[in-house]
Amino acid sequence: MEQRSLAEVRALVKSHEKPARxxxxxxEEIFFRSLMNIASVLIVGVMGVILVSIFYKGISTFSWSMLxxxxxxxxxxxxxxxxxxxxxxSLYLSLSATLLALVVGLACALCMNVYxxxxxxxxxxxxxxxxxxxxxxxxxxxAFGFSLMVFFxxxxxxxxxxxxxxxxxxxxxxxxxxxxxxTVPTGLSESVLSMGSTRSELSYKVYVRQCxxxxxxxxxxxxxxxxxxAASVLYVTGENSKTPTSLLDNATxxxxxxxxxxxxxxxxxxxxAYASAFVLTLIILLISLLSRYISKRYxxxxxx
Amino acid sequence: xxTQAMDAKMGAGGSAKPxxxxxxxxxxxxxxxxxxxxxxxxxxxxxxxxxxxxILGPSGCGKTTLLKCMNRLTDLTPDIxxxxxxxxxDQHTGELPVFGxxxxxxxxxxxxxxxxxxxxxxxMNIYNNIAYGLKLRGKYTRAELNDLxxxxxxxxxxxxxxxxxxxxxAVRLSIGQQQRLCLARGLAVNPDIILADEPTSALDPVSSxxxxxxxxxxxKDFTLVMVTHVLRQARRIADYVIFMYLGEVxxxxxxQEFFEDxxxxxxxxxxxxxxx
Numbered sequence: 001m002e003q004r005s006l007a008e009v010r011a012l013v014k015s016h017e018k019p020a021r022x023x024x025x026x027x028e029e030i031f032f033r034s035l036m037n038i039a040s041v042l043i044v045g046v047m048g049v050i051l052v053s054i055f056y057k058g059i060s061t062f063s064w065s066m067l068x069x070x071x072x073x074x075x076x077x078x079x080x081x082x083x084x085x086x087x088x089x090s091l092y093l094s095l096s097a098t099l100l101a102l103v104v105g106l107a108c109a110l111c112m113n114v115y116x117x118x119x120x121x122x123x124x125x126x127x128x129x130x131x132x133x134x135x136x137x138x139x140x141x142x143a144f145g146f147s148l149m150v151f152f153x154x155x156x157x158x159x160x161x162x163x164x165x166x167x168x169x170x171x172x173x174x175x176x177x178x179x180x181x182x183t184v185p186t187g188l189s190e191s192v193l194s195m196g197s198t199r200s201e202l203s204y205k206v207y208v209r210q211c212x213x214x215x216x217x218x219x220x221x222x223x224x225x226x227x228x229x230a231a232s233v234l235y236v237t238g239e240n241s242k243t244p245t246s247l248l249d250n251a252t253x254x255x256x257x258x259x260x261x262x263x264x265x266x267x268x269x270x271x272x273a274y275a276s277a278f279v280l281t282l283i284i285l286l287i288s289l290l291s292r293y294i295s296k297r298y299x300x301x302x303x304x
Numbered sequence: 305x306x307t308q309a310m311d312a313k314m315g316a317g318g319s320a321k322p323x324x325x326x327x328x329x330x331x332x333x334x335x336x337x338x339x340x341x342x343x344x345x346x347x348x349x350x351x352x353x354x355x356x357x358x359i360l361g362p363s364g365c366g367k368t369t370l371l372k373c374m375n376r377l378t379d380l381t382p383d384i385x386x387x388x389x390x391x392x393x394d395q396h397t398g399e400l401p402v403f404g405x406x407x408x409x410x411x412x413x414x415x416x417x418x419x420x421x422x423x424x425x426x427x428m429n430i431y432n433n434i435a436y437g438l439k440l441r442g443k444y445t446r447a448e449l450n451d452l453x454x455x456x457x458x459x460x461x462x463x464x465x466x467x468x469x470x471x472x473x474a475v476r477l478s479i480g481q482q483q484r485l486c487l488a489r490g491l492a493v494n495p496d497i498i499l500a501d502e503p504t505s506a507l508d509p510v511s512s513x514x515x516x517x518x519x520x521x522x523x524k525d526f527t528l529v530m531v532t533h534v535l536r537q538a539r540r541i542a543d544y545v546i547f548m549y550l551g552e553v554x555x556x557x558x559x560q561e562f563f564e565d566x567x568x569x570x571x572x573x574x575x576x577x578x579x580x
Binding site: 302 | 372377379380381382410411416418420421422424425427428429436437440441473474475486489490493499
């Protein structure tokens with residue numbers, strides 16, 4: 001490039017300058033901004049309609065006896081009974097599965113971020129594969145769990161459901177924690193290691209603290225998937241019209257109960273599906289609020 | 305060692321060993337490759353005990369890499385190849401090789417504290433930032449721990465500023481305070497050597513001065529190795545200077561001689577501000 005003086009360069013840039021925010025430029029901006037607004041309104045609107053209809057229809061068919069009574073033999077046939085067994089079954093199943101996935105997933109994410117830093121290629125492959133199985137539909141996990149059960153000759157049970165759901169939410173858990181742990185500055189690891197910490201001390205005393213809010217989010221995400229999923233447990237937990245009392249009992253979960261209620265030939269039972277959905281939504285809401293509260297308490301210690 | 309012998313060595317190997325026999329860290333023919341880039345080239349130096357040694361040089365000349373080799377932080381970076389070795393001298397155990405299959409890295413790192421460019425406090429409260437290092441090495445009673453935390457905070461002149469908020473998160477401190485906290489945290493592990501990687505580059509002038517003063521005071525009892533590219537800082541506090549350029553050690557001498565009578569052409573250029 002030939003030598004130009006600052007004045008020449010400034011004049012050159014000036015001569016190419018388009019007028020700001022007039023004509024086409026302004027039109028473009030208005031167009032895209034309104035697209036964004038429409039998209040936001042659509043999303044929030046649809047969410048609102050779902051929530052309002054669940055709440056409105058649910059509250060009218062909701063009764064406290066639904067929470068305190070088991071289904072019994074004739075719930076789907078409109079002969080009374082509640083969904084206590086499904087609520088308890090769902091809570092047992094999703095809480096245990098989330099706990100199981102957290103124990104394995106946290107260890108896995110720590111391994112990827114603390115121990116495997118020397119092997120970026122392996123790490124990328126692992127991340128890619130995890131993303132891949134994140135997208136596998138849950139019915140596949142259900143079928144996989146079922147075929148395993150057939151192979152080992154085990155009957156359907158709550159335990160089988162817990163293991164299947166844990167497998168299904170594991171990639172979500174690992175990748176969600178992993179994404180947070182990727183943001184831990186290398187300088188922090190270096191500082192902690194150079195104090196003479198072992199890598200496990202670095203993991204459990206520093207990484208877990210630094211990433212605590214992110215870990216809570218990951219748990220929440222995984223729990224939400226676990227509690228709301230019907231397909232993966234359809235084959236493996238069986239059905240139980242009573243509250244399960246042991247891991248080897250069959251269990252019914254809320255989403256499966258909702259599915260069956262909607263399939264019922266009785267209109268009154270179909271309406272009760274909304275009440276069940278309302279309860280399910282409430283459970284998720286409560287868990288979210290609780291986890292937000294917990295994570296806030298640790299947020300303040302986070303560095304950067 | 306007389307100058308002639310040193311000149312002879314410099315001519316042959318490109319570097320010298322002026323502190324032979326009394327050094328605490330001995331770098332022996334160290335070469336380091338990151339991928340295909342040759343970052344450290346035949347580094348032979350010896351760092352004297354209980355002195356402040358400054359590694360000086362323009363950006364990208366391998367100063368930080370050399371420092372990180374000393375406590376094996378290079379282990380965190382993929383695709384690094386090292387030949388040669390670094391030895392840490394110890395009265396009781398003799399020479400401890402840094403790069404060795406049998407080296408206990410945790411024990412090695414406990415001998416050295418590290419102060420990084422930007423302070424990285426632990427995600428805990430101020431008190432626990434210091435107590436963490438102490439607890440790593442042994443069991444203390446609550447009272448002992450309180451005393452020690454106060455002692456180390458006093459040693460970096462931070463106690464008066466934080467004594468009323470020991471339980472608040474360390475991130476709430478200013479950057480300068482955080483850096484002093486990190487220094488105290490490093491001291492609490494009771495190391496012999498303190499490595500510092502441009503510890504004042506992110507700080508305001510007042511905090512920088514505080515850190516410099518503390519370094520000067522600490523150099524009576526600790527071996528300090530500090531990386532910097534700030535010439536004036538090196539002039540102010542260095543006992544010894546190692547000058548590096550493009551991965552090679554060009555010159556290493558006591559600070560006064562180095563600044564008043566540089567031998568090598570590149571050193572003269574650098575001192576006169578020809579490249580930065």
